[in-house]
Amino acid sequence: MLGKISHWLATRHDDKGGASDAFVQQRYDALTRLKNATLAVLRKENAAELGDAGGQQTASSQQPGTEGGLAAVALPREQRQQLTERDPCVGELCVALEACLVLGLKPRSTEEQPSWWHVLYASTLIVDEPTLVQSVLSAAFLSEEDAGKARCWLKIALNNHTIESSIMMIFSMACEHLIRNNYEEWSLVRCSEGLGLFLELVIALRDVHFAIEVSGDPFHLPEPAETVEVEPVVAESSSGEMVATITDADIAAAVGVSPSRAGSFLPPPDAEPVFVEFEDAIEVKDPEIQGVVTTDEDEEEVIQLPSALFPHRLRGIKPWQYVFGISLASLSKNPYHSRYALIDPFLALPNIVDDCVTILRENPDTPRLFRTTVLSIRLNQLREIVETEGSVPKDLDPQCAGALLLDFLKNLPDSLLTDDKYDAFVAAGQLRDEEASVRNITCLVNDLPVHCQIVLKRLINLMHFLQQPEHSELNGVDVFTASTVIAPVIAFKKGSGSGLLSERQRGRAHSQYQDVRYAAVGAQVVERMIQHYASIFHNVRIQVVDALERLEAKKEALRMVSHQLKLLPQMNFMSDRQQVNEVTRLFREHLEGGNNSLAGQVAECSTPEVTAEVENESQSDTPFNLELDLRGPTAATPHTSATSSDASSPTTSETTEQDLVSMWEQFGFNRPTILGNFEKGGVLMLRAILYWLNNDSNALALLKMRALPSELPSYDAGLVASSICEALVKLLKLFLTPKHPEIDIVAMSLEPFWELFDEDMYFNKLFMFMFQVFDQLWSELDPKAASFTRVITETEGIMNELLKKAPVTVSDLQAEWAEIRARRLEETEDDDGLEQEELIEDEVLQAAALSDPSLLSPPLRYSKKKPSFDVRPDDYKSKLMDTSSILTLEHIAYIDHALPITSQLCRWFRIYSIEANGSSLETLLILAQKQSPTLLVVKDADGNVFGGFASDEWHRAFHYYGTGESFLFSFANSSTAGGFVKYQWSRKNSYFMLCSDESLIMGGGGNFGLFLDSDLSRGSSGACETYNSPPLTTSQDFSCVHVELWGFTTGDKPEIERHRKSVLD
Known part of the structure; x- marks a missing residue:
């Protein structure tokens, strides 16, 4: 509604951009005319209302709270006297409105008189609002000329009381480009404060009852007459009162008049009486601007702050x-x-x-x-x-x-x-x-x-x-x-x-x-x-600067991942040469240990000093020989002894290089040169492989086994490693391109795997884990049907799904994969025949001897999203806005941690409970209208607490609805912290939510994950495919003792409409 606008003239500075006095004068005249016309219409309507309500004045004066019969009885808009085109004030209002809308309109060569019809029609192509579109189409059929069509629309909008909303949509931010192309910069609609005052004058007309005949004829103007001073009506409407508070000084300030020139635009003191006298302090009673705004004529600073009603x-x-x-x-x-x-x-x-x-x-x-x-x-x-x-x-x-x-x-x-x-x-x-x-x-x-x-x-x-x-x-x-x-x-x-x-x-x-x-x-x-x-703020500045430096260091580290993927190792770089030599040393030791394991044991027992000396000598020889061979000088001589001759031996050098390449080939790296294995993976792949070999005792044996032809299918380890590096860089969204040469750290922080980047050596750990997953998937294939493309694609898909589960560490990914791996093996054993079952068991046993035992050990049945979560119930004392008969602070802590991030930022308010609203599904659905998401909590006769998070509003439907944010939970599992287990969407089906007159259901496929009857007195829970959940209680059927439905809000508790209780209540 229209708010009081005061002392604008004192708060305006010289108009910007060198706007001429002529343009300012035009805007001032247009708004002044509209203000006077609006006041005339409101007085006309108010006088008619007082006349119609005259019979009620006497009765109202006898009621307490009235003042001597001066209070008029407000009539509904439909019962008020209609204002038609025959009323002079109506014609003047329409002309004033049209003058404001065409002021500053850019001329068109085909127009004889200015018309804003083309702007009005084009706005319907941008703002697809049915009321606006229908009124414009109706006006288009009622006149042949553009000016007549615009007049028809203005009359229709006034009659239908849609002019306020339509004008706001036409001149909204969505149509800003249209307005700039069709109106001059000095126009009224492009003057922000002038447009605001124009809109407030239009808003004041919302309660006036118009009945104007719609046609394209020009507006009827009253005969020129001598100006007569109009006294304010005793019981003027609120709209008329607020329009009266808009003084000529306000209009002058709104159109951009500076204080030094404001007097030239204002009427002389004796031209028109002032309807509202501004004192030093003005109390604003309009609900849009609460409180008292105090102004001082001697002070320049006037700060007008808006309402808190939003x-x-x-x-x-x-x-x-x-x-x-x-x-x-x-x-x-x-x-x-x-x-x-x-x-x-x-x-x-x-x-x-x-x-x-x-x-x-x-x-x-x-x-x-x-x-x-x-x-x-x-x-x-x-x-x-x-x-x-x-x-x-x-x-x-x-x-x-x-x-x-x-x-x-x-x-x-x-x-x-x-x-x-x-x-x-x-x-x-x-x-x-x-x-x-x-x-x-x-x-x-x-x-x-x-x-x-x-x-x-x-x-x-x-x-x-x-x-x-x-x-x-x-x-x-x-x-x-x-x-x-x-x-x-x-x-x-x-x-x-x-x-x-x-x-x-x-x-x-x-x-x-x-x-x-x-x-x-x-x-x-x-x-x-x-x-x-x-x-x-010295200390605060230091902390902010430190945070910025940490952020820049993290951005640089993430950027270097893509750079290292493309950077080939160079032997003239000390770090690259040392890493290649270290990998070669590990390969050599594994080969020597495998070929001479028994002899090594005897030598270790008999002559340990000699063995150590030989090992030291071989370790010292290897880096030197490797360095010479990789640089490729033809005159290089191998280091044989301290007294060896200086004569070159190319044949021996070539043999040594070939031996090293052959050694790498025994572990699956099959390129003609050692550095050729890193053409696609770069330095990133070299460092990841070295980390894997140093931290996984079974890595060397696994690579050697997969490189040799055997009953198990073999693969090229270099190709797998480079493909994994490229896949990880893309999955982590660290791949840089010419179009995106930098990492958007803000967008990256919203990714579910953001916290993984805080772990030390995160990429190398991910590489090791992904290689193990690849090998496990490879071992499940028939050797005759092994397909590298199929397995690497499936591995990428699994990693992508695991990264979406918001892991904090790589250990979280390993625990999640262990559970998935166990389920995959169980499903395979159920579907395949006895012969295939035996083959799979042999494959698993052989892989178990060569891969990480933790991945094949019996996994925990359930894994939590963030194992590092510390329960602090005291932090959740203010989370609930209402009391609960079920939830304790510990319950709230675990559930809140499992909620989506947007719900974790909210407080909980109770929508429904059996104790307060009765045991009825009908009542729950009435109270749950327009409430989403919601949390359903149930307590059965055995004291078990369980329920589900519903992403959508609960309503009756003939099919399932909801999204993958929905989940089930239970506090009945003694093997987990607090007994809490969250069952997320398994992606096997989309049976999230279903409700009818007879039941409320969450989850499906096999059994309902959670089922409640129409009385909310009994229910059941079974093994459910949607959430991959077992029964939420100790027994599938249960009796409900308490049922509660909770909503989420960041503000005050929403008001829920009163409802008629059901018969069951």
């Missing part, structure tokens, strides 16, 4: 998208609203703060920063953009950026200085000893939570930058102004009382701090922070 959220923005009114702690952990939320807490600055500060730092010389009024309509548009897109528009002007930043800080549930430290900050700011004051403030800042430290540091740094002399002369922001501007929004104390304040209460609390005099104490603290920014 009307833009009526458009269906989801709770996890909320920004305004949400705590900093939640925003800093939400990757949607903080780019570095999952990277480092010292970098987790909310996007809205980061973007607004960036815009202001890029435009430090903008005049009157933080002191130019921004309409609440514009702020609501920006709020919607921020919450739907997660960031601020890049082309936002600095004035709006400053207003949006203050709006965000003002609506925080708690101030940046926090309630418990507010008094200490105030006391520190009042110390006369400046050095002691700065020292105390520094200690307090260092003791703030991290999310408060980084936002406060960024904000004070901005003000410190803007008040520098070279910028302060142009933007008007000095230390006093800066501290006065931001003190009310960062240095306040939440009202006393338990619990969180409601939005309306918080708006009233904040309004006290809009008075600069009341905020003077907070301004002292902020002023000290700005003046001594370097010393107060």
Whole structure:
């Protein structure tokens, strides 16, 4: 609804871009005419309403709370007198509306008179809204001329009360390109504040009952008459009252008139009486702008902050998208609203703060920063953009950026200085000893939570930058102004009382701090922070710089993975030569140990010193010979003894090189040269192989076995290793291309495997694990049907699915694969015949002797997503907004850890429970309307607690619905921590959720994972393919003692409509 707009003239600076007085005069005349026409229509309608309700005035005057019969009875819009084209005020209104819409329209050669019909029609191609499209199509058939069609649409919109919504859609951000191409830059619709005032005047007409005859004829204008002063009606409507508060000075300021020239556009004092007298303090009663806005004619600074009601959220923005009114702690952990939320807490600055500060730092010389009024309509548009897109528009002007930043800080549930430290900050700011004051403030800042430290540091740094002399002369922001501007929004104390304040209460609390005099104490603290920014925020700056250095080091390490994949080993590099020599030494020792195992044992027992000497000599010989052979000099001589001759021996050198190549071939590396094996894997492959050979005692035996022809199929180890390296780089999204030469670290942090990068030697461990998986899949094939492409593709698919499970370490992947491997073997044994079963058992036994025993040992039946999770029940005391008859703090901790990240950021509110709402599935479905996701929790007669997470709203359907986010859980497993087990989607089918009048079901295939009857009194649980879950309870059938359904929210508890209880209740 229309809000009161006050003292704009005092807050405007000289108009930018050199706009001429002629254009300003045109915008001023158009808005003034529309304002007068709107007032005339509202007075006409209000006078008719008073006449129709005259019979009710006497009765109403007898009721308590009325004042002498002056209160009129408001009639519904349909019962009010209709205003038609015969009323002069209606024709004047239509002409004024049309004049505003065609002002500044770019001329078209085919038009005799300006018409905005082409803009109106083109907007329907961009904004596909049925009401707008239908009204435009109807107007197109009622006239042949474009101007007549535009007039027809205007009449239809007024009659149908759709002009308000249609104008907002036509001139919204979606049609910005259309408006720029068809309107001049000086036009009214491209003047942000002028358009805002135009929209508010249109909104004031929403309750007027029009009945205009629709035709393309020109609007009927009243006969020119002598201007008559119209006195305000005693019981004027709220719309008329608020339109009256829009003074000519407001219109002059809105169209871009500077204070020095405003008088030339305003009517003389005796031309028209003033309907509203502005005093020093104006109380704004409109619900959109809560609190008292105090202005002082002697002070330049006028800060108008918007409401805390957030009307833009009526458009269906989801709770996890909320920004305004949400705590900093939640925003800093939400990757949607903080780019570095999952990277480092010292970098987790909310996007809205980061973007607004960036815009202001890029435009430090903008005049009157933080002191130019921004309409609440514009702020609501920006709020919607921020919450739907997660960031601020890049082309936002600095004035709006400053207003949006203050709006965000003002609506925080708690101030940046926090309630418990507010008094200490105030006391520190009042110390006369400046050095002691700065020292105390520094200690307090260092003791703030991290999310408060980084936002406060960024904000004070901005003000410190803007008040520098070279910028302060142009933007008007000095230390006093800066501290006065931001003190009310960062240095306040939440009202006393338990619990969180409601939005309306918080708006009233904040309004006290809009008075600069009341905020003077907070301004002292902020002023000290700005003046001594370097010393107060020294420690915070160091921590932020360290976090940035760690981030850059991590980015460089991730970037080097792709570089090492393409970089071939070079023997003139010490590190590459040492690694190749080390691999060769391991191959040689394994071959010598295998061929002479018995002789080695005897020698070890009889002459250990001689054996050690021989080993040392062979180890010293190998690197030297390898180095000579790989460099390939024809005159190189092998190192035979200390007295060997200097004569060259090419034949011996060639033999030695060939011996080394043959040695590598015995382990599956079949290239003509040793370095040729790394043409596709590069240095990355060399380091991964060396790590594997050093950390897996069975690796050498496995490679040697797979390289030799045998009953088991063999493969080229070099080809497998290079393919695994390439696959891992792509799966981890580390592959760089000319189009994407750098890694997007923000997007990378959102990947489920992000935490893997924190593990030491993560790539080498992944390589070792993936090679073992490949070998296990290879061993399951028939030797005659072995296919490298098939196995490597299947291995990549398995790794891709494992990486999606958010592993923290490679051990998590190994545990998950062990479970999958066990299931695969069980399924194979069930499906194949006896002969094939025996063959598989032989394969597994042979592979077990050569591969990691931990992978083939009996795995845990269930593996948790993050084994490192530490249960701290005390951290979840405030998670529930209602009491529960089932859940304990330990239950809540385990379940919350298993929820998706968007739900972990929310609090839980109870939607349904048997104790409060009765035992009825019908009641549960009524209360669960428009609630998703939800958590269903059941407690049976044996005390077992179990349930499921439902991704979609519960409703009746003839088929299954839901998504893969759904899961089942149970606390009945004694072999896991807390007894908690989460059963995720197995991808075997999509039977997530099903509900009818008779039952509620989760999971299918074989048995229902969870089944509840229509009375919610009995149920069953069986082995389910959807979630690969066993029965959730000790017995398949159970009796329900308690059933609860919980929802998730980041704000206040949603109001649930009252419902009629069922017969069962």
